[in-house]
Amino acid sequence: MRVLDLIIKKRDGGILTTEEIGHLIAEFNKNNVPDYQMAAFLMAIYFQGLNARETTAFTAALAESGKKIDFSSLGLAVVDKHSSGGVGDKVTLVLAPLVAAAGVPLAKISGRGLGFTGGTIDKLESIPGFSSRLSVEKFVSLVQKNNLAIMAQTERLIPADGKLYALRDVTGTVENISLIAASIMSKKIAAGADAILLDVKMGKGAFMKNRDDAFHLAETMVRIGNEMDRRVVSAVTDMNQPLGFAVGNVLEIKEAIAVLEGEGPADVETLSVLLGGHLLALVGKVRNPEEGQEELLRLLKNGVALEKFKQLVVSQGGNSSFLDNPSLLPQAKFVETIKTTISGYIHEIDARKVGKAAAILGAGRFFKGEQIDPSVGIVLKHKVGNYVSEGDVLAYIHANKEDKLKAALKEIAGTFSFGEEVPEGFPLVYGVIPPFPS
Numbered sequence: 086m087r088v089l090d091l092i093i094k095k096r097d098g099g100i101l102t103t104e105e106i107g108h109l110i111a112e113f114n115k116n117n118v119p120d121y122q123m124a125a126f127l128m129a130i131y132f133q134g135l136n137a138r139e140t141t142a143f144t145a146a147l148a149e150s151g152k153k154i155d156f157s158s159l160g161l162a163v164v165d166k167h168s169s170g171g172v173g174d175k176v177t178l179v180l181a182p183l184v185a186a187a188g189v190p191l192a193k194i195s196g197r198g199l200g201f202t203g204g205t206i207d208k209l210e211s212i213p214g215f216s217s218r219l220s221v222e223k224f225v226s227l228v229q230k231n232n233l234a235i236m237a238q239t240e241r242l243i244p245a246d247g248k249l250y251a252l253r254d255v256t257g258t259v260e261n262i263s264l265i266a267a268s269i270m271s272k273k274i275a276a277g278a279d280a281i282l283l284d285v286k287m288g289k290g291a292f293m294k295n296r297d298d299a300f301h302l303a304e305t306m307v308r309i310g311n312e313m314d315r316r317v318v319s320a321v322t323d324m325n326q327p328l329g330f331a332v333g334n335v336l337e338i339k340e341a342i343a344v345l346e347g348e349g350p351a352d353v354e355t356l357s358v359l360l361g362g363h364l365l366a367l368v369g370k371v372r373n374p375e376e377g378q379e380e381l382l383r384l385l386k387n388g389v390a391l392e393k394f395k396q397l398v399v400s401q402g403g404n405s406s407f408l409d410n411p412s413l414l415p416q417a418k419f420v421e422t423i424k425t426t427i428s429g430y431i432h433e434i435d436a437r438k439v440g441k442a443a444a445i446l447g448a449g450r451f452f453k454g455e456q457i458d459p460s461v462g463i464v465l466k467h468k469v470g471n472y473v474s475e476g477d478v479l480a481y482i483h484a485n486k487e488d489k490l491k492a493a494l495k496e497i498a499g500t501f502s503f504g505e506e507v508p509e510g511f512p513l514v515y516g517v518i519p520p521f522p523s
């Protein structure tokens with residue numbers, strides 16, 4: 086099988102066999118396919134697409150490229166949750182302990198933030214002592230002991246995806262639904278969970294900017310999961326405005342703790358409970374998502390989920406005194422206030438601009454491996470639909486460096502738009518793609 090022939094076949098609109106795709110990815114993983122050929126192949130896929138069978142074959146080939154995690158020794162269905170990435174998205178920090186507290190083991194392998202979106206690992210590592218660098222053995226044993234562990238993605242799990250993503254990033258081939266779906270699902274398959282909840286974000290602060298693409302991605306991933314014997318449910322949820330009020334690592338940890346204390350923003354609580362309810366139903370813990378949501382709300386209000394979160398942090402080396410007293414967490418040196426010069430209803434809070442401003446402050450990274458500053462970020466005072474009068478505070482900017490503060494203030498200009506009418510606003514959830522009947 087010659088790589089050149091496979092590139093030409095795809096370039097000309099041909100359909101590749103499962104063996105051809107498996108061969109190409111395996112050889113690429115062994116460094117037997119040069120980057121220039123793989124880049125050409127990716128561009129051929131970008132223009133010609135992959136059909137459903139090819140996409141599943143691509144996913145399976147990526148998942149086979151490294152070590153796979155096996156939870157079969159637990160004798161229980163293990164679940165996982167994935168978000169396609171957003172701004173202020175701290176749902177995992179709430180949903181994971183909630184679901185674990187309900188008696189369903191949750192094992193999550195998570196990435197670090199890149200660009201304007203944050204990452205769960207960076208948020209958790211802003212708690213002094215917390216470590217997400219676990220061995221696979223430790224990860225499995227924590228899931229067995231506590232029903233919950235969260236670890237950082239490692240090269241050993243899906244090496245081919247890491248290599249391929251780096252190539253896509255510099256060849257203009259990231260934005261292809263089949264490639265995105267295969268990349269995400271291969272990591273989920275290798276991570277070993279039996280049931281997976283996928284939160285596909287849609288809107289200005291998300292990868293998927295429009296409804297068609299978001300639903301296409303969500304449906305593609307549910308289908309891949311189904312074909313690979315996983316139970317998968319996917320929700321398309323809003324990312325036009327940030328979730329909650331806080332954007333930035335420590336700031337989001339504080340907000341997640343507030344939610345687990347029953348005093349957090351309504352959108353974060355509602356979405357965490359709603360998505361968690363679907364996961365409980367997916368593994369048959371409850372009869373339907375509504376029953377699951379009722380149970381999770383109970384575990385949130387009685388403090389059991391907060392205790393589970395503390396157990397997660399302490400089991401992975403974190404210092405629990407920071408959770409008992411979140412004001413001890415690292416704090417930024419300056420807090421600058423942004424005030425409105427206009428009165429009216431807030432029509433828009435551009436999530437992308439808020440995410441980018443937070444990244445400029447140091448909360449995110451512009452290139453892989455960049456050091457982040459855990460304490461900086463933005464805390465909004467309002468949501469879309471609120472009425473503000475001239476001089477009211479719109480947001481607080483937490484910064485450590487004056488030059489970064491200046492640059493972030495420049496970026497955030499134009500984030501808010503106002504009108505005289507009550508805006509339509511954005512629903513929290515656009516739709517749920519249920520698991521395909523087996």
Ligand code: URA
Nearest residue numbers: 259264265266268269
């Ligand atoms: N996230 C991934 O893991 N892979 C992609 O291709 C895009 C987003």
